[in-house]
Amino acid sequence: MIEHLPALQTVLPLLAAPVCVLLRRAALVRVFAALVTWSCLAIAFSLLQEVLRNGAVSYELGGWAPPLGIEYRIDVLNAYVLVLVATMASVVIAFPLAGRELRIPKERFFLFYALFLLCLAGLLGITITGDLFNIFVFLEISSLSAYALIGLGRDRRALTAAFSYLAMGTVGGAFILIGIGLVYQMTGTLNIVDLGQRLPPVLGTRTVWMAFAFLVVGTSIKLAAFPLHQWLPNAYTYAPSVVSAFLSATATKVAYYVLVRLLFTVFGFAFVFERVQLTALLLPLSLIAMVVGSLAAIYQTDIKRLLAYSSIAQIGYMTLGLSLANLDGLTGGLVHLFNHGLIKGGLFLVVACALSRVESPRIESLRGMGKRMPWTMAAFVVGGLGLIGIPGTVGFVSKWYLVLGALDKGLYFVAFMILASSLLAVIYVWRVVEVMYFSDEEQAVERHDAPLSMLLPTWVLIGATIYFGFDTELTAGVAEKAAAYLLGGAS
Amino acid sequence: MNPEEAIGLSVMLPLLGALGIALVGRYPNLREAVTLVTAGAVFATVLNLVPSVMAGARPGLEVFQVLPGLTLAFEVEPLGMLYALVASGLWIPTALYSIGYCRGHDEENQTRFFACFALAIFAALGIAFARNLFTLFLFYEVLTLSTYPLVTHYGNDEARRAGRTYLGILLTTSVLFLLLAIIWTWHLTGTLEFSPGGILAGRVDGPLVAILLGLYAFGTGKAALMPFHRWLPAAMVAPTPVSALLHAVAIVKAGVFTVLKVIVYVFGIDFLSETGGSVWLMYVASFTMIAASVIALTKDNLKARLAYSTIGQLAYIVLGGALATMDGVFGSGMHIAMHAMGKITLFFCAGAIFVATHKKNVSEMDGLGRTMPFTLSAFFLGSISIIGLPPTGGAWSKWYLALGAAEGHHAFFIAVLMVSSLLSIGYLMPIVGRAFFLPSPEKEQAQPGGRAGFWAGIQEAPLLCVFPPCLTAVGCVLLFFYAPAILELLQTMSLER
Numbered sequence: 008m009i010e011h012l013p014a015l016q017t018v019l020p021l022l023a024a025p026v027c028v029l030l031r032r033a034a035l036v037r038v039f040a041a042l043v044t045w046s047c048l049a050i051a052f053s054l055l056q057e058v059l060r061n062g063a064v065s066y067e068l069g070g071w072a073p074p075l076g077i078e079y080r081i082d083v084l085n086a087y088v089l090v091l092v093a094t095m096a097s098v099v100i101a102f103p104l105a106g107r108e109l110r111i112p113k114e115r116f117f118l119f120y121a122l123f124l125l126c127l128a129g130l131l132g133i134t135i136t137g138d139l140f141n142i143f144v145f146l147e148i149s150s151l152s153a154y155a156l157i158g159l160g161r162d163r164r165a166l167t168a169a170f171s172y173l174a175m176g177t178v179g180g181a182f183i184l185i186g187i188g189l190v191y192q193m194t195g196t197l198n199i200v201d202l203g204q205r206l207p208p209v210l211g212t213r214t215v216w217m218a219f220a221f222l223v224v225g226t227s228i229k230l231a232a233f234p235l236h237q238w239l240p241n242a243y244t245y246a247p248s249v250v251s252a253f254l255s256a257t258a259t260k261v262a263y264y265v266l267v268r269l270l271f272t273v274f275g276f277a278f279v280f281e282r283v284q285l286t287a288l289l290l291p292l293s294l295i296a297m298v299v300g301s302l303a304a305i306y307q308t309d310i311k312r313l314l315a316y317s318s319i320a321q322i323g324y325m326t327l328g329l330s331l332a333n334l335d336g337l338t339g340g341l342v343h344l345f346n347h348g349l350i351k352g353g354l355f356l357v358v359a360c361a362l363s364r365v366e367s368p369r370i371e372s373l374r375g376m377g378k379r380m381p382w383t384m385a386a387f388v389v390g391g392l393g394l395i396g397i398p399g400t401v402g403f404v405s406k407w408y409l410v411l412g413a414l415d416k417g418l419y420f421v422a423f424m425i426l427a428s429s430l431l432a433v434i435y436v437w438r439v440v441e442v443m444y445f446s447d448e449e450q451a452v453e454r455h456d457a458p459l460s461m462l463l464p465t466w467v468l469i470g471a472t473i474y475f476g477f478d479t480e481l482t483a484g485v486a487e488k489a490a491a492y493l494l495g496g497a498s
Numbered sequence: 499m500n501p502e503e504a505i506g507l508s509v510m511l512p513l514l515g516a517l518g519i520a521l522v523g524r525y526p527n528l529r530e531a532v533t534l535v536t537a538g539a540v541f542a543t544v545l546n547l548v549p550s551v552m553a554g555a556r557p558g559l560e561v562f563q564v565l566p567g568l569t570l571a572f573e574v575e576p577l578g579m580l581y582a583l584v585a586s587g588l589w590i591p592t593a594l595y596s597i598g599y600c601r602g603h604d605e606e607n608q609t610r611f612f613a614c615f616a617l618a619i620f621a622a623l624g625i626a627f628a629r630n631l632f633t634l635f636l637f638y639e640v641l642t643l644s645t646y647p648l649v650t651h652y653g654n655d656e657a658r659r660a661g662r663t664y665l666g667i668l669l670t671t672s673v674l675f676l677l678l679a680i681i682w683t684w685h686l687t688g689t690l691e692f693s694p695g696g697i698l699a700g701r702v703d704g705p706l707v708a709i710l711l712g713l714y715a716f717g718t719g720k721a722a723l724m725p726f727h728r729w730l731p732a733a734m735v736a737p738t739p740v741s742a743l744l745h746a747v748a749i750v751k752a753g754v755f756t757v758l759k760v761i762v763y764v765f766g767i768d769f770l771s772e773t774g775g776s777v778w779l780m781y782v783a784s785f786t787m788i789a790a791s792v793i794a795l796t797k798d799n800l801k802a803r804l805a806y807s808t809i810g811q812l813a814y815i816v817l818g819g820a821l822a823t824m825d826g827v828f829g830s831g832m833h834i835a836m837h838a839m840g841k842i843t844l845f846f847c848a849g850a851i852f853v854a855t856h857k858k859n860v861s862e863m864d865g866l867g868r869t870m871p872f873t874l875s876a877f878f879l880g881s882i883s884i885i886g887l888p889p890t891g892g893a894w895s896k897w898y899l900a901l902g903a904a905e906g907h908h909a910f911f912i913a914v915l916m917v918s919s920l921l922s923i924g925y926l927m928p929i930v931g932r933a934f935f936l937p938s939p940e941k942e943q944a945q946p947g948g949r950a951g952f953w954a955g956i957q958e959a960p961l962l963c964v965f966p967p968c969l970t971a972v973g974c975v976l977l978f979f980y981a982p983a984i985l986e987l988l989q990t991m992s993l994e995r
Binding site for chain 2: 392395396397398399404406407410411414415422423426427429430433437441444445446476477478479483
């Protein structure tokens, strides 16, 4: 049993999804899906423990030896991402579905849970597998279910948002597939570790350069890295808030993981950063993403769109850490993966809480809510402080490593920009805070907060943004190990 | 109680107090009792630490390791001891005063007010006892955020605008400059611990010393060095007790305390005087001192005038640090206490005048000395201390600052100090003069059946608004005689490596 944990990590949610459709009763399905998700979390944690104790775990699917068979390979990097994905899924699944945010009636809620588990299976699969083609397969599973999840939003524009995500996502998927094909043509293998050994002799060929370009652009679309981010704002705005919470905390993060894996394990540090000089491209784009994303967030009138643009800026932080390609920078990027997942997931859940009492997600409709929904709004403030990167929140830990990474390379301007763009976060966060806490109405408002079943998962995430601001053993500690592993393995 | 417990307790008590206040907010009397008991207990605990620090011990408490080498840790040294004493000691009269003020003025949201107040003291003590820059920065930001609801207490457009200025300047400077300086220091030295003689010596040289010091000095927006001083006048929209304790004592002193600590324990005064990296800061501080005093002369609104006076007085402390001499540092340390006692008195009086007469402007205060003799007498003593004349504490700190300038062979700054003193006579004494010597514009009505003799015509604010300023005014005089004790405490500071 215990040695089959890697397989269970993906098989469990994958098989549970159709079971949801069979069970049908909303309450029953919810409990079932939650149990499955929580078991995934337990598996992810035990895998991380195992990896931290004994090093990388290799699992041969169906007993076929790699590189011919599919290998699940868990090292400290993807064990860390597995924990992130499973954690976020576990919290979101506990959040009660609000009928007013979904276009399907309560009798058909089981569809949501089935899609959710499929998406989870896809995301976990991408992360755990050691096979490039397998990544593509799981990518499609997670993407297709994500399109449908976004399309569940009540607003009709959710459908066009899902469609444009579908269009962009398919292009990204196709690019990745082309890249995989080209790499396979040159090496005859799809196993990631095997690729890392077989690619170096042929790195100079134009085919490999093409494959590199296709793979990087393809994953960047999935990651919503600037300027390939256009699908993201609409998708997060019109999707049900719980879906936005889940996808913002996991889907882009997994894409980031794939990018890191491709750059460091498949193509290798020397090729990517010395020959191709990816930094020259990725660093300026990341900086632009940080500034433009934040500036765009400042001008939004819809709170979900504000958070979506803020995500684009935060993804900029992560790719910035990647482009610095030193220990501190990469640690910063990886730790921000986790930290931003907590913050943004928490903030979208705050929106879900607010939408249980407020009609529209327009910022203006939150006026004076600080008194009516004190716990919900306080959660927003704490999450917002995390986005800004106030010490004592997770955002500070990420920023600390990123600035150190920039200083380490002597890039003083970049260090300055990291801090300056966090001030833009002050503006967009405080715009909302002012609306929430300053109202012109004089009369006392009655307190009418979101139900406890919603507040609890929200505060778990928001509380975690504070907790992991102090206890960084699991986040920064593991991220640093992963970064050291990647850089050590590369050079 | 051993010193470690005392440190933990004195930091945690205000936090628990804030929680307690929030919990019993429905019962005003109980809530105020919680505030007073907490304030008293905190001061007692802080006082408990004095003997061991005086004896040269540096009790410490390590709470948590956040990142490798980056710890949340406390250590009490003389400067921090002094600042903690000032912040926690003056919380007691302020708590009394707040109760009188809020009730006399029928404030709304009093629970939030008192809870945030306690939080601010929590942050101030965290800053005072911080063992390293990380801990200091953490509590520095907590202080900014916990006082934002106090500044915007009235919730109107003016408060919102002031809140923007407040948060805008304090967060911008701290995130952009201070944090950059801290991470840079870490990058250069691999440590953020405050250590005697500094940690930067030999790690930076040339113009970088001045640049790094600039990031620290301007990054500490709470020190209100020009041009980052605008938040302090803006914060005056807050209720007067907030202006009194926080914007004259806890917050601004946190700023200059940070600058001083950085100069003494991160750069080291020997290093600064050898490299001359702080010379520019002396000029900036002098400019701030003179410019703020001149602006104070033009302000008719009493609180605005006091705010600009505060900006000028803070620059004394920064100057004392920038001089990078022993006496300069002692003078700065003493001035933290002396100015705190003086300025809190003045703000208490301004608030008392406001509660009793609803007057905000200096030009309306003619003849007020006759109806509010206690308040205005306290104001007089506080002014003397700010100006720096005996027999008040302010005389000593100015003396040591001048001595520090002489020790560093910077005679020019002695002149600046003197000019600034003259200017402070110019903006403070007319208030007292008007109140006592000009006739009141309103016809004084003999109160029917009123009190005879001395008490006739006296219309003071409620007792809880008048008693605290009298107390702190007496404190100003007492500090003149107890200055040697403060000096003795500061002299146990180790300035050399």
